[in-house]
Amino acid sequence: MRTKTIRTDLIYPELSYKIIGILFEVYNNLGPGYQEKYYQRAIGAAFREQKIDFKEQFLTAIKFKNNNIGKYFLDFLVDNKIVLEIKKGDRFSRRDIEQVYAYLKAMNLKLGIISNFTNKGIKFKRIIHLD
Numbered sequence: 413m414r415t416k417t418i419r420t421d422l423i424y425p426e427l428s429y430k431i432i433g434i435l436f437e438v439y440n441n442l443g444p445g446y447q448e449k450y451y452q453r454a455i456g457a458a459f460r461e462q463k464i465d466f467k468e469q470f471l472t473a474i475k476f477k478n479n480n481i482g483k484y485f486l487d488f489l490v491d492n493k494i495v496l497e498i499k500k501g502d503r504f505s506r507r508d509i510e511q512v513y514a515y516l517k518a519m520n521l522k523l524g525i526i527s528n529f530t531n532k533g534i535k536f537k538r539i540i541h542l543d
Contacts, residue, residue: 422538423522423523423538423540424493424494424522424523427464427490427491427493427494428494428523428525428538430462430464431464431490431494431496431525432525432527432534432536434455434458434459434462434464435455435498435527435534435536436534437458438451438454438455438458439451439529439533439534441454442454444529444530444531444532445531446529447500448498448499448500448529451498451500451529452468452487452488452498455488455496455498456468456488459488459490464490464491465490465491465492466488466489466490466491467486467488467489468487468488469485469486469487470485470486470488470489471483471484471485472484472485472486472515472518472519473518474518475518484514484515484518486515489519493521493522493523494521494523494524494525495512495515495516495519495521495523495524495525495539496524496525496527497511497512497515497524497525497526497527498526498527498528498529499526499527499528499529500528500529500530501528501530502528502530502531502532502535503528504526504528504535504537508526509526509537509539512524512525512526512539513539513541516539516541517541517543520543521541522540522541522542523538523539523540523541524538524539524540524541525537525538525539526539
């Protein structure tokens with residue numbers, strides 16, 4: 413009998429495993445080829461079904477010395493801890509990774525997950541901000 417091992421070197425391991433499991437569940441049910449908005453709606457439905465606290469299309473301000481200088485819309489803010497950004501495509505672009513890092517920095521959060529829905533499955537990457 414195999415025992416389930418949860419890595420202790422990850423930030424929010426249990427919640428991030430649940431998120432990644434939902435990504436695979438959505439892909440396994442829908443498959444490839446949909447627009448991002450449909451994957452996003454399915455992910456939101458799965459979060460509700462599993463009673464995971466989340467905010468969708470979450471608006472956050474970019475500040476400079478207490479002045480609002482811009483805003484971001486995050487695909488998901490999960491449990492007020494993890495940014496989840498979803499994309500379509502086979503590769504993680506530098507721009508997309510920098511975008512998630514900027515979200516983390518603006519909100520002073522530690523963990524972001526970027527997920528690509530590809531023709532061959534799900535790819536995901538954890539983005540860490542430890543300032």
